[in-house]
Amino acid sequence: MAEEDQFEELPSPASDEGDVEVEREQDAPEELDPETRERRDAALRRVRKLGDPVLRASALPVERFDDALKAEIEWMGELMHDALGVGLAATQLGVLNRVLVYRAFPEDPVTALVNPVLEWTSDELEVAEEGCLSLPAVHVEVERAERVRVRAQDETGQELEVEAEGLPARVIQHEIDHLNGVLILDRISREARKEAMRAMREAQETASAA
Ligand SMILES: [Zn+2]
Numbered sequence: 001m002a003e004e005d006q007f008e009e010l011p012s013p014a015s016d017e018g019d020v021e022v023e024r025e026q027d028a029p030e031e032l033d034p035e036t037r038e039r040r041d042a043a044l045r046r047v048r049k050l051g052d053p054v055l056r057a058s059a060l061p062v063e064r065f066d067d068a069l070k071a072e073i074e075w076m077g078e079l080m081h082d083a084l085g086v087g088l089a090a091t092q093l094g095v096l097n098r099v100l101v102y103r104a105f106p107e108d109p110v111t112a113l114v115n116p117v118l119e120w121t122s123d124e125l126e127v128a129e130e131g132c133l134s135l136p137a138v139h140v141e142v143e144r145a146e147r148v149r150v151r152a153q154d155e156t157g158q159e160l161e162v163e164a165e166g167l168p169a170r171v172i173q174h175e176i177d178h179l180n181g182v183l184i185l186d187r188i189s190r191e192a193r194k195e196a197m198r199a200m201r202e203a204q205e206t207a208s209a210a
Pocket of ligand 1 (some may be wrong): 176
């Protein structure tokens with residue numbers, strides 16, 4: 001359940017140098033101006049990383065559409081923006097609410113989905129590279145449905161239906177996975193998983209040696 005104190009700063013392993021993962025398909029621009037980099041690092045420090053049990057928990061349906069929920073959604077959107085991510089699930093911030101935000105393309109508005117349910121997925125699948133704000137330095141090829149239809153609610157409780165294809169569809173599936181305690185590591189082969197874990201360990205070692 002969401003409690004105010006879960007919004008406070010949470011310690012997490014530092015991974016601020018070098019190839020920090022953002023939850024998007026492309027890498028972050030190699031050279032960020034110092035201010036953008038600082039904001040991104042600060043946002044990433046708030047994101048729970050692999051090893052935190054909350055990432056394996058199933059989030060609970062939201063029943064109260066109140067100011068606290070609005071504040072939570074706004075905060076998630078800001079963090080996602082600062083982290084240069086394309087999506088973020090509440091569980092990644094230690095909040096067990098079924099809430100996700102996404103913005104697949106910079107020109108899009110931030111969309112929040114509360115209590116999202118994958119109502120339909122296309123038979124056509126697509127493989128593409130994904131990263132995850134909770135898995136620094138990990139890039140893996142993940143197979144997903146190319147198109148989805150999602151039923152959800154907005155921040156006021158209004159029912160909404162979203163149809164998406166390509167990147168937005170991928171991001172939505174990735175974030176709904178988070179709400180079920182599922183990570184991209186669970187959607188790849190054992191070999192690929194080993195390699196991903198190795199990349200993450202190396203990035204951590206590099207960061208702590210720096
Ligand atoms: Zn993720």
